[in-house]
Amino acid sequence: MKIYNFSAGPSILPQSTIENTAEAVKNFNGIGLSILEISHRSKDFQAVIDEAVALFKELLDIPEGYSVLFLGGGASMQFCMVPYNLLEKKAAYLNTGTWASKALKEAKLFGEIVEVASSKEALFNYIPKDYTVPADADYFHITTNNTIYGTEIRKDIDSPVPLVADMSSDIFSRPLDVSKYGLIYGGAQKNLAPAGVTFVIVKEELLGKVTRPIPTMLDYRTHIKEGSMFNTPPVLPIYSAMETLRWLKGLGGLAAMEKINLEKAALLYDAIDSSKIFTGTAKEEDRSIMNVCFVMKDEYKELEPEFQKFATERGMSGIKGHRSIGGFRASIYNAMPKSGVQALVDCMKEFERNH
Amino acid sequence: MKIYNFSAGPSILPQSTIENTAEAVKNFNGIGLSILEISHRSKDFQAVIDEAVALFKELLDIPEGYSVLFLGGGASMQFCMVPYNLLEKKAAYLNTGTWASKALKEAKLFGEIVEVASSKEALFNYIPKDYTVPADADYFHITTNNTIYGTEIRKDIDSPVPLVADMSSDIFSRPLDVSKYGLIYGGAQKNLAPAGVTFVIVKEELLGKVTRPIPTMLDYRTHIKEGSMFNTPPVLPIYSAMETLRWLKGLGGLAAMEKINLEKAALLYDAIDSSKIFTGTAKEEDRSIMNVCFVMKDEYKELEPEFQKFATERGMSGIKGHRSIGGFRASIYNAMPKSGVQALVDCMKEFERNH
Numbered sequence A, B: 001m002k003i004y005n006f007s008a009g010p011s012i013l014p015q016s017t018i019e020n021t022a023e024a025v026k027n028f029n030g031i032g033l034s035i036l037e038i039s040h041r042s043k044d045f046q047a048v049i050d051e052a053v054a055l056f057k058e059l060l061d062i063p064e065g066y067s068v069l070f071l072g073g074g075a076s077m078q079f080c081m082v083p084y085n086l087l088e089k090k091a092a093y094l095n096t097g098t099w100a101s102k103a104l105k106e107a108k109l110f111g112e113i114v115e116v117a118s119s120k121e122a123l124f125n126y127i128p129k130d131y132t133v134p135a136d137a138d139y140f141h142i143t144t145n146n147t148i149y150g151t152e153i154r155k156d157i158d159s160p161v162p163l164v165a166d167m168s169s170d171i172f173s174r175p176l177d178v179s180k181y182g183l184i185y186g187g188a189q190k191n192l193a194p195a196g197v198t199f200v201i202v203k204e205e206l207l208g209k210v211t212r213p214i215p216t217m218l219d220y221r222t223h224i225k226e227g228s229m230f231n232t233p234p235v236l237p238i239y240s241a242m243e244t245l246r247w248l249k250g251l252g253g254l255a256a257m258e259k260i261n262l263e264k265a266a267l268l269y270d271a272i273d274s275s276k277i278f279t280g281t282a283k284e285e286d287r288s289i290m291n292v293c294f295v296m297k298d299e300y301k302e303l304e305p306e307f308q309k310f311a312t313e314r315g316m317s318g319i320k321g322h323r324s325i326g327g328f329r330a331s332i333y334n335a336m337p338k339s340g341v342q343a344l345v346d347c348m349k350e351f352e353r354n355h
């Protein structure tokens, strides 16, 4: 049976990324060594990280003055690295979910934090739009895609102060205007790579302004200076990221990718909206095209475990909703083919016919 | 041609680790998904991390009261995490090389540092033994194997204060008396796994004593509480680590491993000591059994580039010495078979006969 991976992250990757990584584990570049055992200082690996950085810049059309970094520690490490490097006195945070809340909590160790708005009272089912960012904040932090709640900020907003964005779960899902951001980061384990590498896109001129001493490994300038090779980087995850970026480019880049993502999302949301038993949890205008959250309507609520079992038996893997909202979550990242979304929709319709 | 990987790290791994990781990238546990794309919260991965922790405890005979963690960021991140968590006022450091110096430098951000001894004046070619650790230090930090200089502390020393050891390049090379240590850490990319995962063995009772606030991700207690799953851990590197630990156990554990390592090291050091053109750089009594550093004697010095080429052409990969001491370095980690060391020795002898 074909398994469709709807996991929220680590999550589905392009078939070419998986196949070429498997080959590189056996014999990297035909040099007779595994990607698992090659020196990060070898010219073969230097070529990999150089290509990954170049493809980041090309696909996202990153302007001059920004650096692309590959670090360890996960997006969660960025929750403290961002304020360590950028927060002198005050920062503004938009609270749109669990991850946004965690980022905000961490920043409180470093200075005054203004929560400009929060949708917590509505279980984060929408993106607040009516707020003011203090003009004297060192930066404004947003979470563009709220993985757990299925809401997304899908346009590049204007901010009066440097904009910092956690794009863990929607980077590369659409073209970006990077010039509107001061720093973009994310765990790469959704749209890009296996778990173990974190990407950072940072506008260099923002750095070096805080007065606190910064431990070497937590200072972005260390990694900029050494091209992400101050110490041993996560070699294999970076290799796989490069493979995914090649796949994205081959597909036609981010405009082409966005078109496919919009089609996939429409297919699934249409099925939800026209269903007698399922209903979406996120406010329509803020729906994510990456994580689609839905539950059973009240009168069918007790069927949820049955659908979970039904869908799992038909190869739908990872569709259980996050414990904080329950129901179902289908993560339809870049690598999920339209046929996978169709298979899920068919499964929902079949279940519905039976009830 | 068979390639022998003498790289200092990332470095050679057991063939079974490489083959089984390649298989898991294609189809993990036969579940129809790749290890690259499975959720770290899946029961299949939970079993992997549980087994890796259990094998750590079994092979190193770790006593009660210690936790084993798998983190991101590399050993270099531990250079700041250790003082963040353990240094209230004063700590003692033994300076035996580049890595020890970097650890010491980082700790200075957090309190008073006493360098109890240093072999810097002799280009770190020996381990100082005549020093006193202040009884009021919060901990004493050592680097058991100095990867760059080929010196090693091969017995568990006694310390009047909690002993912290960077064992990046000799963990699992011999049995340890873990009870003599407060904390052991290392990048796993030498004897254990591909790059991207860092191990920490920590005595829990040492934690929670410093007064500074600690960012969540930098606090060992976060990771102890969540079993290294506070956030997404480096899934594939942990899988490979588990495979290497299985291999080690199958070999008979650390006593068996040490015996093999001693034989391999003796083979290579004997060749160096009986050579008319090569000479070792580390003081005999402090020689590492993991990284064997040697140069050409003064009268043959100009032959170094020729030997480099000669050996490379015969499949010896990664034997160039670190730029800070030059010459050659053969890293003969656990996974390097005796036949590999023999191949290098043969190569040295053949070169010698030709000159």
Ligand SMILES: Cc1ncc(COP(=O)(O)O)c(C=O)c1O
Binding pocket: A009, A073, A074, A075, A076, A077, A099, A143, A145, A146, A147, A148, A166, A167, A168, A169, A186, A187, A188, B231, B232, B233
């Ligand atoms: C939006 C967002 N931010 C941060 C994180 C945390 O990432 P990591 O596990 O790499 O620390 C996640 C993980 O799912 C996420 O979805």
Ligand SMILES: Cc1ncc(COP(=O)(O)O)c(C=O)c1O
Binding pocket: A231, A232, A233, B009, B073, B074, B075, B076, B077, B099, B143, B145, B146, B147, B148, B166, B167, B168, B169, B186, B187, B188
């Ligand atoms: C003894 C020792 N400590 C620390 C490090 C740094 O490790 P990482 O690159 O994982 O930060 C190394 C790397 O070679 C090492 O050999």
Ligand SMILES: [Mg+2]
Binding pocket: A096, A097, A098, A099, A100, A145, A146, A147, A148, A149
């Ligand atoms: Mg969220």
Ligand SMILES: [Mg+2]
Binding pocket: A231, A232, B009, B010
């Ligand atoms: Mg290294």
Ligand SMILES: [Mg+2]
Binding pocket: B096, B097, B098, B099, B100, B145, B146, B147, B148, B149
């Ligand atoms: Mg060293």
Ligand SMILES: [Mg+2]
Binding pocket: A009, A010, B231, B232
């Ligand atoms: Mg995650």
